[in-house]
Amino acid sequence: MTPEEIINRALSQGRDRLSEHESKELLAAFGVPVCREVLARTPEEAAASAATLGFPVAVKACGAEISHKSEQSLVALSLKTEPEVREAAARLLDADGADSVIVAEMVSGSRELLLGLVRDLQFGPCVMAGAGGVLTEVLDDVAFRMAPTARPDIEDMLDSLACRPMLSAFRGQAAADRDALADVVAAIGKVAEAFPQVSEIDVNPVIITKSGQIVAVDALVVLERSAPAVAGKISGKQS
């Protein structure tokens, strides 16, 4: 589906957010590197998808109203066999609000960032970067810039973070791919420019792998419920 179709479908269903899978699909269309994943409707589909992706995998409950998955145990990580996947998928498909499961490659890396977007009444769309993962709110190490953001502003934003040493070579891990990271921040700003219907975005966590690659493993796109549908053609992928 195109980004327009994803947003319009959600709005027509009266939803105020995209599912995790839809959110990632939208972001990927703007060039955000997301983890490889497949949506499955049955335990058998999930097991087959896992085999195709290659083990280990993560299985997550997916549905339009599902968020804060780790707090509700709606995630099963590092599953290594088809029976494990089948069992986890069966359990997660039974969860409240779940209409499918995401079967995703396990992306390993101990460095987690949160990238996001918010709309301010006076300043308009503003992008955010900060320390991600489950400690995000505790650490409160985040920085904002008004979108669109020029590359030097993104660099300055990343340099202003207390967690910035994490972006350099760190405990035997390679330095983060700064270009890729900056591109993700810029891309998030572009989503907001292209779609006034998008009111907030979370990409959390964005994992910096051991080799320094940037991979988004979870995402949430919040919509302005009263927003009119996307009219005409807006190209998703932007340079």
Add this chain to the structure above:
Amino acid sequence: MIEKIEESPLFKMVNPESIAFFGASNNFAAMGTNMLSSLMALGFPGRIYPVHPKEETVRGLAAYKSVADLPEAPDLAVIVLPTRLVIQTMEECGKKGVKTAIVITAGFREKGEEGAAEEKKLWDVARKYGIRFLGPNCIGATNLHAKLNTTFMRAEGSPGGIGFASQSGSFVTQMFNYLARFGTGFSTAFSVGNAADVDLIDCIEYLGACPHTKVIGMYVEGIRRGREFVALCREVVRKKPIVALYVGGSKTGRRASLSHTGTLAGPDKLYDGIFRQAGVLRARSVDEMFDICRAFCSLPLPAGNAIAIQTHSGGPGTVAADACGRAGLSVPDFSAQTAERLSEFVPSTGSLANPVDITYSKNPESFFSAIPEALLADPGIHMLLVYYLVPNAMVESPLRRMGLSDGDAAEAARSWLDNQAGAIAALMEKSKKPVAGFTFRGIMEQFPQALMARGIPVFPGPERAVAALAGMVRYRRFRERIELAARARG
């Protein structure tokens, strides 16, 4: 952005040749009377027309029954009337052809919905006649270079280089004395009040083009027209720095939100990032804002972040170096050549490292000339911070021991200290590197005053001095990034 100050709609407001004054009378307790008095006390050279329904004269000036009776359309109307009379007065000013106004009167939007509706009416009337106005609910404006002061507080000190736009009138009026003590002052300062018409952005645009303004200070509780603010600041900071004190972030709290990003987007963090993006230096306190402004007023911009610290006492020098480290300034070793030059003046008990600790000068004058000269000549040093401990009594006592009378010793000490201040200022001029001082003694003493009169800012304590110098370094970096970002945007 405007290039010439005359293009600003605020030009006539703060450079008027004639003023109609509404609300001044012969009642000395009235706010309007106080305001007229401060205007007259400063020696405003233009024509002042008090408008009063009953009085023949006000404070010795011929009064007029109505603005319609004035012999000309004045450049500015200052309105300090009861709330119910303001809109009608604006209408009359419009008919007369007045184009700028300052509405001091309160009782508008800040009083709730009804007040907001009245404020809208006021704006509509002003718009109808093409009047730009400051306020309502403000303290007015002051342009010390034009001897204009419409506030109730008497101006103090001399005109300076600090342009100021404030969402609190107190930081205009109550800073006259504060800045005068540091030997500086405002160029033009605006209290925007409710900002029904003229807002912070209009003021920054004016101050950006104002030739007397070397640096723009700003007290902010909230910004409207955010994207225009950023676009304008980016342009202005290429020419002169902007320093903002923003408060309002911590108590406003965060919004309820579905996303982490939304939850984390408290106004304090948001403004912090946007100020940086706009090239605006954020100050952490009122003192820091004016400290940074003072530094910009008289110091050349440092070429880099390397600082030399000169002291004759260990502790204060060490604390200064520590503050530098935390503020991102480097305190490097001196070149071999500099160390060699210093060794002539620093006793063996002292230190030739940075901070250079003279302990006890072999020749007291070297502290003010030969040593700073050597430090400023070091190519690896971009600025100099000096700890001053020179009460007049310290200079007087050896002079008395040499046989001078108390009066002669005091006079000789004054003259000697004045010469030392002159020597340091001359070194700064020659080296084109900023020199600043700090002291724990009174800022009103002769020596700090003599330094500040010559453009060497002196700060109460090392942390404040370092924060001010670090602000200058930050500005240089911001400006470089703004240029890069502008090029990246194409």
